[in-house]
Amino acid sequence: MKIIKRSGSEVEFDISKILTAINKANREVEEVDRLTTEQIHEIANYIENQGKVNKRALSVEEIQDLVEEQIMDKKAFKVARTYITYRYRRALVRKSNSTDQQILSLIECNNEEVKQENSNKNSTVNSVQRDYMAGEVSKDITKRFLLPEEIVQAHEAGIIHFHDADYFAQHMHNCDLVNLEDMLQNGTVISGTKVEKPHSFSTACNVATQIVAQVASSQYGGQSISLTHLAPFVDVSRKAIRKEVEETLEETGVTMTEDQIQHTVEKRVRAEIKKGVQTIQYQVVTLMTTNGQSPFVTVFMYLDEAKNEQEKADLAIIIEEALKQRIQGVKNEAGVWITPAFPKLIYVLDEDNIHEDSKYYYLTELAAKCTAKRMVPDYISAKVMRQLKEGDIYTCMGCRSFLTVDRCSEVKGNVANAGNYQEGKHKYYGRFNQGVVTINLVDAALSSGGDFEAFWKILDERLQLCYRALMIRHNRLKGTVSDVAPILWQHGALARLKKGETIDKLLFNGYSTISLGYAGLHECCYYMTGKPHTDPAATPFALEVMQRLNDACKAWKAKENIDFSVYGTPLESTTYKFAKCLQQRFGKIEGVTDKNYITNSYHVHVTEPIDAFDKLTFESQFQKLSPGGAISYVEVPNMQGNIPAVMTVIRHIYENIMYAELNTKSDYCQCCGYDGEISIVEDADGKLVWECPNCGNRDQNKLNVARRTCGYIGSQFWNQGRTQEIKERVLHLGNKTICPEEFAVK
Numbered sequence: 001m002k003i004i005k006r007s008g009s010e011v012e013f014d015i016s017k018i019l020t021a022i023n024k025a026n027r028e029v030e031e032v033d034r035l036t037t038e039q040i041h042e043i044a045n046y047i048e049n050q051g052k053v054n055k056r057a058l059s060v061e062e063i064q065d066l067v068e069e070q071i072m073d074k075k076a077f078k079v080a081r082t083y084i085t086y087r088y089r090r091a092l093v094r095k096s097n098s099t100d101q102q103i104l105s106l107i108e109c110n111n112e113e114v115k116q117e118n119s120n121k122n123s124t125v126n127s128v129q130r131d132y133m134a135g136e137v138s139k140d141i142t143k144r145f146l147l148p149e150e151i152v153q154a155h156e157a158g159i160i161h162f163h164d165a166d167y168f169a170q171h172m173h174n175c176d177l178v179n180l181e182d183m184l185q186n187g188t189v190i191s192g193t194k195v196e197k198p199h200s201f202s203t204a205c206n207v208a209t210q211i212v213a214q215v216a217s218s219q220y221g222g223q224s225i226s227l228t229h230l231a232p233f234v235d236v237s238r239k240a241i242r243k244e245v246e247e248t249l250e251e252t253g254v255t256m257t258e259d260q261i262q263h264t265v266e267k268r269v270r271a272e273i274k275k276g277v278q279t280i281q282y283q284v285v286t287l288m289t290t291n292g293q294s295p296f297v298t299v300f301m302y303l304d305e306a307k308n309e310q311e312k313a314d315l316a317i318i319i320e321e322a323l324k325q326r327i328q329g330v331k332n333e334a335g336v337w338i339t340p341a342f343p344k345l346i347y348v349l350d351e352d353n354i355h356e357d358s359k360y361y362y363l364t365e366l367a368a369k370c371t372a373k374r375m376v377p378d379y380i381s382a383k384v385m386r387q388l389k390e391g392d393i394y395t396c397m398g399c400r401s402f403l404t405v406d407r408c409s410e411v412k413g414n415v416a417n418a419g420n421y422q423e424g425k426h427k428y429y430g431r432f433n434q435g436v437v438t439i440n441l442v443d444a445a446l447s448s449g450g451d452f453e454a455f456w457k458i459l460d461e462r463l464q465l466c467y468r469a470l471m472i473r474h475n476r477l478k479g480t481v482s483d484v485a486p487i488l489w490q491h492g493a494l495a496r497l498k499k500g501e502t503i504d505k506l507l508f509n510g511y512s513t514i515s516l517g518y519a520g521l522h523e524c525c526y527y528m529t530g531k532p533h534t535d536p537a538a539t540p541f542a543l544e545v546m547q548r549l550n551d552a553c554k555a556w557k558a559k560e561n562i563d564f565s566v567y568g569t570p571l572e573s574t575t576y577k578f579a580k581c582l583q584q585r586f587g588k589i590e591g592v593t594d595k596n597y598i599t600n601s602y603h604v605h606v607t608e609p610i611d612a613f614d615k616l617t618f619e620s621q622f623q624k625l626s627p628g629g630a631i632s633y634v635e636v637p638n639m640q641g642n643i644p645a646v647m648t649v650i651r652h653i654y655e656n657i658m659y660a661e662l663n664t665k666s667d668y669c670q671c672c673g674y675d676g677e678i679s680i681v682e683d684a685d686g687k688l689v690w691e692c693p694n695c696g697n698r699d700q701n702k703l704n705v706a707r708r709t710c711g712y713i714g715s716q717f718w719n720q721g722r723t724q725e726i727k728e729r730v731l732h733l734g735n736k737t738i739c740p741e742e743f744a745v746k
Contacts, residue, residue: 222398576721
């Protein structure tokens with residue numbers, strides 16, 4: 001059995017320490033009030049057994065809570081009082097200098113909690129450690145000085161989650177859509193150096209990656225760029241190449257027909273595109289930002305975003321090349337082609353690429369092959385999005401956060417002073433998200449005891465708590481001067497403000513958004529109704545909960561003139577934190593708190609058998625009620641041999657749901673070369689570990705495992721809660737799933 005110390009390090013459980021602590025408290029009281037030796041051993045044995053039952057490492061705080069409960073259960077109230085008093089005094093001592101041990105454990109790579117916090121960060125790398133060390137200081141300052149006690153207590157108890165506290169001390173925002181078009185067409189400044197409009201496609205790609213790296217180092221969330229903004233530079237290269245060819249022919253006296261010249265030019269243009277796309281793929285993977293990871297970047301691929309037919313045709317070539325290179329993957333240390341986590345790709349399905357007789361159907365087929373092998377691209381249905389976003393089509397930020405439909409340009413015009421602003425056209429690039437606070441719906445349900453009247457009252461109280469926390473996030477950004485991140489606020493990524501000018505005008509009128517996250521709708525519904533939210537008898541309650549969140553955001557928006565929006569939180573490490581907090585407060589309740597994770601957003605529970613098509617159709621109604629961001633997925637086996645089945649799912653996405661993805665597997669064992677699915681097994685302590693089924697290798701440093709964590713791909717492994725969730729996922733498509741016969745893998 002393992003325990004997690006306050007520093008975050010994981011050590012073997014030592015029962016003698018429990019015995020020593022209880023005996024010390026026992027000796028402080030009169031003999032008549034003491035526990036017997038047998039009772040003390042019963043308590044210690046109970047604690048040890050609880051660790052085995054939970055199948056995860058208990059924290060020191062959890063163990064001390066259990067000790068208190070057991071002493072009280074044995075009616076030794078004076079012993080309990082002594083134990084609690086001693087614990088309180090020690091807590092005061094620790095609070096006076098709360099970050100030292102955390103930082104030391106980070107440096108020595110002993111902090112298990114931090115090591116598993118972000119599945120795309122390697123905590124042994126110096127730059128990552130430096131970021132985590134700064135994060136520990138930021139969290140300490142945030143909890144002690146920047147947040148009111150009620151918010152801190154609610155966060156610690158898992159009632160809400162105040163996201164990204166490790167960056168909150170600085171005036172930083174969450175995620176955004178980079179206005180790459182403005183920066184490339186009108187120039188920008190990177191690290192004090194003026195960068196003019198590129199004169200070739202490959203140069204534009206190189207500049208784009210430098211912009212991505214700079215943006216990633218100036219914020220803490222994801223960013224999205226569009227390939228459409230690179231497309232005009234294809235023709236710039238084409239014209240330059242044609243000029244070179246014609247000059248060479250003139251100098252050498254060689255003659256060529258127009259068709260031959262055109263063929264030569266287009267061949268070189270294709271080579272230029274290949275070079276440029278390769279620059280993006282490899283630069284993004286190999287660049288390391290100031291927070292110690294590759295830039296969290298999404299690449300948007302939407303054909304109808306092009307301004308004319310030539311640009312659209314060139315964009316199609318770029319998309320084709322991007323998909324081909326992603327299918328190939330990148331090489332790991334052993335020289336084996338593997339799946340990279342970034343850049344994430346989003347492909348838009350529309351009338352010109354979804355039908356077999358569509359002009360660009362071949363691109364969708366290529367996208368399907370890419371998804372089957374590398375898990376990306378994800379898919380946006382233009383058809384459904386037009387219905388939900390007032391006719392507009394635009395990318396999300398990071399893994400799923402969507403901007404609200406533009407209203408700022410109609411009210412305030414070119415508030416960001418963008419160089420590519422078009423009057424009368426909705427603006428999305430250059431806009432951003434201020435931050436997230438998530439409500440734990442499961443906790444609200446359990447706190448009500450199953451009483452519906454009490455539930456709605458508690459939910460409203462918790463929403464008001466979230467509102468206060470969100471306003472703290474907003475007010476933290478108010479007064480921020482553009483000088484803190486010139487690439488964002490002065491040089492076009494988000495705005496072109498003056499030096500010394502504050503970003504305040506970008507925080508109102510819907511230019512930016514702020515997100516009310518939510519988690520655990522399934523468990524909330526199951527506890528309150530006794531049924532999963534997929535049951536027709538329970539679905540109305542689940543939808544009513546979602547509507548309540550939207551009504552709250554609408555009221556806050558009217559009051560503050562800020563675009564609050566409901567957001568299906570992509571819990572990563574927080575899914576484990578919420579589960580642990582629920583177990584501590586309410587115990588283990590079958591179907592509700594008996595897992596070491598809770599369900600992301602509105603998703604169907606990972607263990608629930610349901611076919612891919614029914615799942616996507618069912619979840620679509622909840623995407624409508626998550627305007628601030630949502631994504632649905634279907635879990636599938638290796639589909640590389642059955643692309644027609646993938647295409648069937650893609651067509652279903654187009655007709656039924658705005659944003660969805662397919663989760664397949666992409667693993668490799670460096671010890672034996674096995675490239676099938678790496679397994680999750682229990683070790684001797686009941687801890688879940690990854691193991692090669694071919695050679696038994698469990699060394700994470702010699703395993704390449706890529707899994708969809710919560711909208712994006714993770715590759716640095718996960719905490720115990722998320723690992724259990726991954727292990728328990730059922731297939732929604734394949735030989736052994738409930739789906740129409742024609743879709744089964746042959």
